[in-house]
Amino acid sequence: MTKLIKLAAAVSVITYAQPTMAAAQNLNVVASFSIIADFAKNVGGDRVEITTLVGPDGDTHVYEPRPADAAAVGAADVVLVNGLQFEGFLQRLVEASGTDAPVVELTKGGEVLPNAEEHHHDEGEEHAHEEGEDHAHEDEHGHHHHGEFDPHAWQSVHNAEVYVQNIVDAFCAADADGCDTYKTNAEAYGEQLEALDGEIKAAIAEIPENKRTIITSHDAFGYFEHEYGLTFLAPEGVSTESEASAADVAALIEQVQEDQASAIFVENISNPRLIEQIASETGIEIGGTLYSDALSDASGPASTYIDMMKYNVDMIKNAVLGS
Ligand SMILES: [Zn+2]
Known part of the structure; x- marks a missing residue:
């Protein structure tokens, strides 16, 4: 009985939470992860409803998608993704959702770097990633194969500007009435990104x-x-x-000692254990x-892209120079 009541409550939330006319006209946007959602919010403002998958x-x-993710993608007007094989779950999710919405890769047109890791592998070992073969694409070293390119393009502010322009284009295509608003919002945000780029360069x-x-x-x-x-x-x-092997870690520790690394950091998305080990050994x-x-x-401290970039630079600067 309790369960039924909860379900009914959930349904009424979905149906009645956005009763205004403006909400009904909002562009329904799915962003694959939090950084893209922040860009989308800056471009879309009040005209968009954003669902973030990761x-x-x-x-x-x-990331392993949940059923709610397929429902969100299925109901989307626009799906914004990074591309460059960052979202390994994407293809299956899009297929499962049955969505007709455009799936827009925001790294398109950006400056893209090769995946340096791939250079360590023999080219003859490369093969296409086939569906349902998640564990079949390991080589004898236990390494997984990834894309030809490094997907973390947002870590350059100039590429972030490309993401934003691609979002403007996608929103204008899906909602012509809002196009002027999207362009105006993106221009203001672009100025903040330019300032951010200058701040990072000055700090470094x-x-x-x-x-x-x-x-x-x-x-x-x-x-x-x-x-x-x-x-x-x-x-x-x-x-x-794929987890780093003992040999990878030993090689890194040796390299760290030779290069005299100045600082070591854990990441917000990763287990700190390996970094703690390297820190203690070096x-x-x-x-x-x-x-x-x-x-x-x-x-x-990093709930927006701009805050994230500032925070990272501050942390690096403080660790290296002392604060
Ligand atoms: Zn990553």
Whole structure:
């Protein structure tokens, strides 16, 4: 009986929670993960209702969709995703949802970096990822194969601007009446992103060249490295899907000792255990948490993309220079 009452309550919430005319006209947007949801909110403002599949502190690489996700995608007007094989769950989810909505890859047209990890593999071993073969694509070293490209493109602010422009195009195509609003919102947000880019560059410039090697748990900061001139080392590759081997960790520790890394960080989406081990073996104190592939929740220090980038830079600067 209790269950029935709860169900009825849930149904009435779904039906009546948005009774105004404006809500009925809102564009129904699904964002694959929290950072994209923040971009979408900045472009869409009050005209969009956003459902986020992988929420704050979530790990998109290994996310397992729930039935509610298929329902959300099925009801969407627009689905916004990163692409570059970041969302391994995406294809099956889209198929299961039966959605007619456009699925828009926001990295399209951005500056995309190759997956450096792939260079360690023999090219002859590469093969297409087939459905239902999740564990079949490991090579003899136990490594999984990932995309040809590094998916973490949002870690460069210039690429974030590309995501935003792609969102404007997608929203304008789905809701022509709101196009002027989307463009105006995106312009204002773009100015904030430009300012952010300048702030990051100024902060990094204060870090001496010989103190720019940073350790994190997976290779999520390749774009940050490329754009802003730090060096990031990690025991895990561009996906968190496969665990680092003992040999990977030993090689990293050796490299850390040679390169004299200046700081080591845990990530908000990852178990800290491996980083704690490396920290203790190299004698480098953990500098805190970096937000790599997800925002914090609203009460945390990185609940928007801009706050996340500022927070990460502050943490790195403070760890290296002392605060
Ligand atoms: Zn990642």
